[in-house]
Amino acid sequence: MTQKILAKLMSFAGSNKLGLFKIAIASSFLVIVPQGQVKAALLTVANNSFETPIVTNPTGFISSTGSVGGWTFTGGQQGFANPTIGQSSGNSWYGLSPTLPNGNQVAWSNGGTISQTLSATLQANTVYTLGAFVGNRLGLNFPGYNIQLYAGGTLLASNSSVTPVDGTFQAVTASYTSGISVTPGQALEIRLTSLAGSNAQTNFDLITLDAASIPEPSAILGLLGFGLLGIASKLRQKQ
Numbered sequence: 566m567t568q569k570i571l572a573k574l575m576s577f578a579g580s581n582k583l584g585l586f587k588i589a590i591a592s593s594f595l596v597i598v599p600q601g602q603v604k605a606a607l608l609t610v611a612n613n614s615f616e617t618p619i620v621t622n623p624t625g626f627i628s629s630t631g632s633v634g635g636w637t638f639t640g641g642q643q644g645f646a647n648p649t650i651g652q653s654s655g656n657s658w659y660g661l662s663p664t665l666p667n668g669n670q671v672a673w674s675n676g677g678t679i680s681q682t683l684s685a686t687l688q689a690n691t692v693y694t695l696g697a698f699v700g701n702r703l704g705l706n707f708p709g710y711n712i713q714l715y716a717g718g719t720l721l722a723s724n725s726s727v728t729p730v731d732g733t734f735q736a737v738t739a740s741y742t743s744g745i746s747v748t749p750g751q752a753l754e755i756r757l758t759s760l761a762g763s764n765a766q767t768n769f770d771l772i773t774l775d776a777a778s779i780p781e782p783s784a785i786l787g788l789l790g791f792g793l794l795g796i797a798s799k800l801r802q803k804q
Contacts, residue, residue: 605777608685610755611635613772614667615645625651625658626673641677641761645670646768657704659732666698666734667771676708676761679769680754685776687716687743687751694775695722695739695755700768701729708762712739714774717751734770742779 612635620627626646629638634645647670648658665671672679695714701707711725722741729735755774759767 605775608683608753608774608776610683610772610774611681614770615670615672616668618645620645620647620650620670623650623654625649625654625656635681636672637680639678639680641759642675643677643679643759644673646673658702659700659734660703665770666736670770671700672757672769673702674710674757674759674767674769675765676759679757681772683753683755683774685753685774686749687721687747687753688776688778689743689745689747690779691743692777692779693721693741693743693753694777695724696771696773696775697737697757698734698770699727699729699737700734700770701731702766702768703732706762706765707731708760708765708767710760710767710769711756711758712737713756713758714739714741715754715756717748718754719751734768 615634615636617634618627625648627644628642629636629644631638638644646658648663648665649669651658652661652663659665693714695712697712699710699712707728709725711723713723714721722739724737724739727735727737753774755772757769757772
């Protein structure tokens with residue numbers, strides 16, 4: 566198909582060097598047009614800002630093990646927290662009127678893993694972007710963390726490079742681009758880990774996973790070819 570398109574373009578342009586030059590210039594712009602046709606979708610992450618179960622404990626936090634609120638807590642001490650209640654009870658979190666990334670609650674971890682296996686599976690030709698807000702609680706040490714994206718038990722992407730200022734949350738992302746073919750049925754999994762440390766804690770909030778499909782090369786070449794044919798036709802009409 567590509568050879569036929571090129572042959573057609575040459576027949577349109579003939580020996581007109583200016584026509585060929587215009588086609589070449591136009592093609593350089595057309596190549597980037599399909600990139601705007603990338604389709605992005607936000608995949609479903611259950612309870613992605615840890616709003617359930619609702620924390621009513623006067624201390625402002627509850628401990629969790631096993632599967633709770635769509636997440637699985639393994640290892641260490643972890644759970645859900647409402648920083649406003651916690652601050653009012655005398656525990657230092659994020660100030661008297663905390664501004665959280667989303668909602669009223671966060672997840673806290675003194676070490677271990679908070680994970681969720683999604684219903685979505687790994688797809689070919691897709692850019693995945695895992696996003697999270699990581700919090701550095703006032704009055705406690707920040708032990709370090711990692712946000713990780715897995716598929717079928719295989720690590721795809723991770724990031725632990727951002728360190729929030731004391732008393733703040735900061736956005737962290739990790740990206741992965743799949744190939745032209747993948748093993749079907751590999752469930753995507755999100756893991757949020759925190760290192761253990763003395764008087765140390767990591768908080769998490771607003772977990773998202775974006776999937777953006779990439780046009781296949783054949784589709785891009787097809788669009789380019791038809792675009793060039795249209796330009797060549799216009800040039801010939803003007804001659």
